[in-house]
Amino acid sequence: MLLLQFIGELLARGCGLPIPGNVIGMGLLLVALAQGWIQVDWIRDAADLLLSHLALLFIPAGVGVMVYFDLLRREWFAITVALVVSSFAVMAVTGWVETWLDRREHRRAD
Amino acid sequence: MLIELLATPLFGVGLTLVIFVLAQKLYVRSGSIFLNPVAVSILAIIGVLYVLHIPYPAYAAGGNLILFLLGPSVVALGLPLFQRRQEILAKKVPILAGVFAGALTSIATASGLAWLLGGSREVVWSMAPKSVTTPIAIGLAEKVGGLPPLTAAIVVLTGCLGAICGPEFCRAIGLRDPAAIGLAVGTSAHGIGTARMLEVDRLGGAVAGLAIGLNGLITAFLLPVIFLLFR
Numbered sequence: 001m002l003l004l005q006f007i008g009e010l011l012a013r014g015c016g017l018p019i020p021g022n023v024i025g026m027g028l029l030l031v032a033l034a035q036g037w038i039q040v041d042w043i044r045d046a047a048d049l050l051l052s053h054l055a056l057l058f059i060p061a062g063v064g065v066m067v068y069f070d071l072l073r074r075e076w077f078a079i080t081v082a083l084v085v086s087s088f089a090v091m092a093v094t095g096w097v098e099t100w101l102d103r104r105e106h107r108r109a110d
Numbered sequence: 111m112l113i114e115l116l117a118t119p120l121f122g123v124g125l126t127l128v129i130f131v132l133a134q135k136l137y138v139r140s141g142s143i144f145l146n147p148v149a150v151s152i153l154a155i156i157g158v159l160y161v162l163h164i165p166y167p168a169y170a171a172g173g174n175l176i177l178f179l180l181g182p183s184v185v186a187l188g189l190p191l192f193q194r195r196q197e198i199l200a201k202k203v204p205i206l207a208g209v210f211a212g213a214l215t216s217i218a219t220a221s222g223l224a225w226l227l228g229g230s231r232e233v234v235w236s237m238a239p240k241s242v243t244t245p246i247a248i249g250l251a252e253k254v255g256g257l258p259p260l261t262a263a264i265v266v267l268t269g270c271l272g273a274i275c276g277p278e279f280c281r282a283i284g285l286r287d288p289a290a291i292g293l294a295v296g297t298s299a300h301g302i303g304t305a306r307m308l309e310v311d312r313l314g315g316a317v318a319g320l321a322i323g324l325n326g327l328i329t330a331f332l333l334p335v336i337f338l339l340f341r
Contacts (some may be wrong), residue, residue: 003316011228022229022337023243023246023322023323025182025188025190026184026185026188026319026323027213027323028185029189030191030192032111033189033321034192034195035124035172036253042194044189046186047186047189048181048189050179050186051183051187051189051308051315052184052308053183053189054301054336055130055273055302055306056151056176056310057176057177057304057305058266058302058305059126059129059148059155059173059176060169060172060176060268061177061244061262061266062148062151062152062266062270063150063152063155063156063159063166063169063173063201064166064173064262064263064266065152065156065262065267066159066160066166066171067166067259068158068259068262068263069255071260072260072263072264075229075230075233076307077227078223078224078227078228078229078233079147079224079229079233079237079264080116081223081227081242081269082219082220082221082222082223082224082227082229082237082332083237083264083268084271085217085219085223085269086216086223086237086240087213087240087241087268087271087298087299088118090212090215090219090241090281090294090297090298091212091276091279091294091298092281092294093208093211093212093215094208094215094293094294094297094298095280095283095285095290095293096283096292097207097208097212098201098204098205098207098208098287098289098290099154099285099287099290101203101204101207101208102287102289102290105201105203
């Protein structure tokens with residue numbers, strides 16, 4: 001089961017340049033499931049195992065931030081304000097636009 | 111003996127696992143969203159390495175093993191997407207428009223604010239891909255003259271922030287639909303936000319995973335154009 005995902009990952013690394021292999025791999029898995037080349041039952045356990053521990057997998061990347069403390073410290077004020085304000089702005093805009101268009105479509109359908 | 115153990119990948123893997131399990135216990139027991147296990151674990155591990163004077167590469171030998179599993183995990187996000195395909199396909203236009211608006215907002219507000227606050231050129235451009243998943247963000251930072259390591263750090267911090275309070279913030283501003291919340295958190299806080307969404311809601315997690323890919327694609331096309339206009 002896991003092997004199938006690794007193959008998808010390897011395949012994706014070979015062909016895509018601007019998009020990372022794993023994002024292409026996600027698309028490939030979606031296509032394979034939709035086409036019935038892969039059955040949900042084959043991969044469900046492995047995929048759910050990985051996804052339930054997804055949070056753990058980001059920790060090493062976060063620890064890597066320590067190497068760049070100096071870079072962050074030099075302009076920490078501008079970086080912090082821009083990062084925090086922008087994060088909330090993105091969530092608000094994305095969520096509102098989605099909700100607004102979704103409602104509009106529903107209204108048209110009624 | 112201890113020195114020998116430090117030199118093996120077991121050290122990094124063991125330290126990460128032990129601290130993550132403890133952080134998760136703390137999170138469950140305290141019930142406070144601010145004790146997000148990912149953020150707490152990162153700080154705790156940095157603290158341990160710092161206090162014991164362990165150089166980062168010694169940790170990274172094991173850390174990179176864990177990081178390697180991130181690849182197939184992103185691939186695995188295809189499964190919840192497939193399982194919820196009907197609900198997601200029914201909303202394809204709002205989803206695409208939402209991510210597009212979010213990607214534009216991210217570049218404009220992150221770089222714009224950094225510029226207004228007197229950030230240097232490098233910092234301003236390093237901020238632009240802050241909401242994009244790390245591998246894409248690093249490539250983009252390079253393209254527009256940012257500093258890839260700084261971008262990587264900013265991306266992780268953005269992810270932690272979105273994971274800590276993203277779902278709560280979305281509910282506070284009146285979002286109710288799990289798909290909308292997942293889309294918002296995934297667009298802003300990429301993989302780390304998606305990990306949190308998967309805990310909150312399966313459909314929201316699936317949409318957040320989709321948002322990682324969409325935002326990565328859209329920003330990859332938008333940012334070089336914006337760079338040409340403003341450089």
